Amino acid sequence: MEYIFERITVDDELCNGKPTIRGLRVTAQTILEFLFNGSTEEEILEQYPVLVKEDIEACKKFALEMMNKNYRIKDIAA
Incomplete structure (x- = not known):
């Protein structure tokens, strides 16, 4: 694990x-999808009690870094 x-x-x-959170079976993508669909951090933490607020913040920072x-x-030959 890296x-x-x-x-x-x-x-x-x-x-x-x-990409997952702390090696758990929860992907950063899953958490970001919840956030983008309007779920609050509190709702996500209820749904995934193994997570903490810092995990959600890390997902947000990770998404921002990917956009950086x-x-x-590239065109692919047909």
Whole structure:
């Protein structure tokens, strides 16, 4: 398991290699989807009692950091 950002980890053997929170079976994507769909932090913490507020903050920071990267779309030959 490798920490890639604060509490965000990546392990090829866990959740198909998607970024998770502290090596738990909770992906950063799942938490971000809850937030973007209007769930409050308190609701998320109720749904996932293994998490703490710092885990949710780490997901937000992770998302912001991913947006700080440069991306390029390449054409693929048909």
